[in-house]
Amino acid sequence: MIPLVKLLEAALFASPRPIPVEELSVLAPEASPAEIASALDTLREHYDVDGHGVELAEIGGGWQILTRAEYTEAIERAQLAARPQRLSAAALETLAIIAYRQPIGRTEVEEIRGVAVGSILKSLQERALIDVVGRAEGLGRPLLYGTTSLFLEQFALRHLEELPRADELAIALRPAPQPL
């Protein structure tokens, strides 16, 4: 491996969070973005082709070394690491609405879900999956929520655009209601 690939590997190994590409450029200032991209490709290929227990994943606008899924159960059984808890259906629904409609206020989320979401918003905020991103104009200037970079990380998304556009969802393919 060329030195740049090894340098990136060392940095990715040392970091507990995905490293954004800009930070990788700071790490290797003499390398061009194209060189860094190709070095990342080399590293990923190295892990994939030579058969490693870890892989290189592009997540939340950055890069991260992750263990391969097939070893998860063994690692968990030995209690070396634990999978984070799954979110409840209610929390996922709330998160999905915020991901698509951000910045969005509590009332609008409740309108779509048909139930109160106050406590769910609070716990999502505590888990740093959403955050207050501003205030709406109008009465009471309600808080507006948006998703965080941790949201991208926990759902292995490179960026928000990786989610299908609203008109790409299956339901949107159905014919529009005919005026009766």
Place this chain on the structure above:
Amino acid sequence: MSERVLEGTGPDGVDDMLETRHAGMSAAVETGTSEPAPESPAAAAPAAAEPVAPVSFVVDLPAFAGPLDLLLSLIRDEKVDIYDIPIAHIAKQFLLRIRVLQLNDAAEYLELAARLLRIKAQMLLPRHGEVETWEDPRAELVRRLLEYQQMREVVDILERRGDERRSRFARAYLPEAGEAVSAPLALSLGELLTAVDRILRVTREPTVHTVIARTLDVAGAIAMVRDAITARRHMRWSDLVARDAEPWQILSMLLALLELAKLGELRLAQPRPFASVEIEHDSPGEAA
């Protein structure tokens, strides 16, 4: 506005509405003539359903994430077209389900049940031939259901992506928040000894302060203010506290003034920060 909730088989579709309306009206059993629908959704439940014993408030709703979820699954189970919901039938089923699931105490489910009955009632109203301007009362519900269903699709995607990510571990090391990375000390023995010597020299002669406890005399200050305020209705802080007053006197006076203000015997005002405090006697009429 009083809405009438009609029992029995109302007209389901829109197309056949005009023909069946009269038959539906005459066959209908009125259950809540004077009450608006949102307040009496239970009254419109099928009479066949046996009375359910009152149960405690349902908090845990494992099967459904909300009333729209329940309604959507109902529409799926009944295999009806979401763009042409037989509202009377679906409303009846919805009420049945929330009764069986004992959700009929949950406000959000009741709200939707009431909405369904309202739509059902609106579908029954005569249209006076204004077919052009007539708006399907179900349109808003359909829009919400579609929006909700779209969101459920996103939930499925998120669930899948989340599981994918959860099944791979990142490095477990996380630096503790706020932990500063400090380099090991680089120090010679000479420097260390000088530092120790400096500390010892400073602490050789300890400075001793004698602290004399002075208790505050708030009661005395209150009595003094009361005397003064009966003579003059308006005073300033400087009238009450002498220039060379001891700290304990100043503190006693401050506490006394706050206490009297709290009791409503006087009013305090300060036109701007650091200005002299104005003290005014509160007339008995104004006292709270």
